[in-house]
Amino acid sequence: MNSHLSDAHLIRFLDGRLPADEHAAIEAALATDPALADRLAALHVDTTAIGPAFETLLDNAPEVDFASMEHAADPPRESTLGRGRLSLAASLVVAAVLGALLASVWQEPRQDTPRDERWHADVVTYHKLYVPETVAPLEASVRSLNSQFERVANALSLDIPEALGRLADVEFKRAQVLGFEGTPLAHLTYQSAAGKPIALCFLKLPGAGTSVPVTSRQRGLAAVTWEQAGLGFIIVGDVDAKTLEALAKAASEAFPT
């Protein structure tokens, strides 16, 4: 019996990372110890297949302007945003500033903040990280749109109006499921004609009634929030308030009142 051998020892054996003499000893013991063979079988996987399978994740890596990265490490001498082209270098600078900003927000005590304000704030905080490059490469086919809507619908146990996939003046990019304090949250991403990311989010809110849409500025972004049919909504983006209000109206009309 070789019950004294640890799992770590057996893993090293299966991975060929044992000294030759220890490897040979286990190999010899296998012939006479069926329990050892069973333990090895329970740990045995074809690890040589894992690497090739993960090669697929190398596809579709986001484009990164590494040539401009040197500028990101140092304070910019001029406004990078003013050049009219938001390169990754610029977005990295923005992200660094935002990172410090967001860290300060996250460290604030939030226990006394009402739940609806907290989820609005979290959505806005999340959306602040989006840059045009985040959404530009996303291509939503009809097939993937249906599949994404189905996943969101299943997660929220809610019919998702197809009209949300064709709101006027914006291009639908993606629907995904996020979560807030244990409640599934629908996150639909759009891109404005000017390339700006816009997010429409909604979740089931116990006790939610019907409220008039309220337009506000939150963390430098325009936002419209409202409640309707037991759901809480927020639409947010770095666009003008009128554009966002029109989108909020179209989204609201897509849902039953």
Place this chain on the structure above:
Amino acid sequence: MTESVRTELVSARLRLWRFCLSLTRNRASAEDLMQSTCVRILERAHQFRRGTRFDSWMFRIAQTVWLNEVRRDQLRAEQSFSGGDLDELTSPTDPERDAAGRDVLNAVLSLPEAQRVTILLVYVEGFSYAETAEILDIPLGTVMSRIGAGRRSLARGPLGESNGDTTASIASAVERGAALS
């Protein structure tokens, strides 16, 4: 930022992307994580010690950024994953992707985060157990127990061979192990 760090980052860019995707299992979060990691690497370029492995340092920073964001960002922590999400993670330009490979990828990505990232570093990135422990800032024993738990789960899926002849299966493993040593 030193020129060498920039050069290393350019060369390791795709591996960093794969690491971020494997951690987050979500393209949008992976993009956020990759961007934040690049920022952190640039900020800390002066801390990188010549003669040490850049990829280990890069993955350690990515892991730290991810953990800090997970602790603080409830939205991201609660994102779910299902096999269907592979459509978003893999190339839509190659719909004929090998089905077995997709099953393997799905099985590994379905593991709990701690097991998933450890399996990735050892069996995809090729780090030693000790190097993996250093990257993840955990004891070596924890690395081995994570690998053990991950392997037990994977052995019951498409990567396992234990449903057939056990002896033949192990003999096959021994051959492969010997080839690695």
